[in-house]
Amino acid sequence: MPISAKIEALNHIRQALHEVSPFEDPIDCVLWVQADQVRGNDYNPNKVAPPEMRLLKRSVREDGYTQPIVAHQERDGYVVIDGFHRRRVGAEYKPVRNRLHGCLPVTLVKSGGIKQRMAATIRHNRARGVHGVVPMIDVVATLVREGWSDADICAELGMSADEVLRFKQHKGLPELFGDADFSLAWE
Incomplete structure (x- = not known):
């Protein structure tokens, strides 16, 4: 055979x-x-x-x-x-x-779909404690563009709100901050 x-x-x-x-x-x-x-x-x-x-x-x-x-x-x-x-x-x-x-x-x-597969990949990687920061920034940006909230990203990828914010700041794209609450300090 x-x-x-x-x-x-x-x-x-x-x-x-x-x-x-x-x-x-x-x-x-x-x-x-x-x-x-x-x-x-x-x-x-x-x-x-x-x-x-x-x-x-x-x-x-x-x-x-x-x-x-x-x-x-x-x-x-x-x-x-x-x-x-x-x-x-x-x-x-x-x-x-x-x-x-x-x-x-x-x-x-x-x-x-792709969002769930991306989240599964990140969960597997983060559970081992090793992943690249720069590519991770791109993943966060992609998920934000796909409509995920910061809370969704935190929950699905095991990230803190501060990590998500830092990644979004590093990417520097205004559309990534669409759901952010800003203070009126400058008014």
Whole structure:
């Protein structure tokens, strides 16, 4: 039996088990997906420095994948919610790609539109405590433009009101302050 047929059968069995499982969490059903079907998102503020990327490669090479890539399924494949750098290791690093027959371990989340996916990515990143400030400013600006209030951003991204204000000030765009209350001190 070809490897692709084995992978397809394994995924089918896992999905069938998940349907009758008492657990609804995404981790209950990890699928093996061809790496070329999984793409990174274009808004992730998380960056990994070269030494840490080398360490991640070594970790996956030595220990295997201990966490699946969290993704959202679309018509043309999968978009990463969490695991952008784990995806890169499995897709680009030949020893791992070959060992995994060109596949990646993926678990799916049912997220709504782009705003919910962005929020999910940030929650995953912030829960680990590492993300880039400048790209995070762009995420906040995008969410404000999409109609999110400061309170929504604080609640969904785990930020304080002061952080949101600082990010909006750093971006320097007047439309980001549309919901702000200003004092009459200058009158």
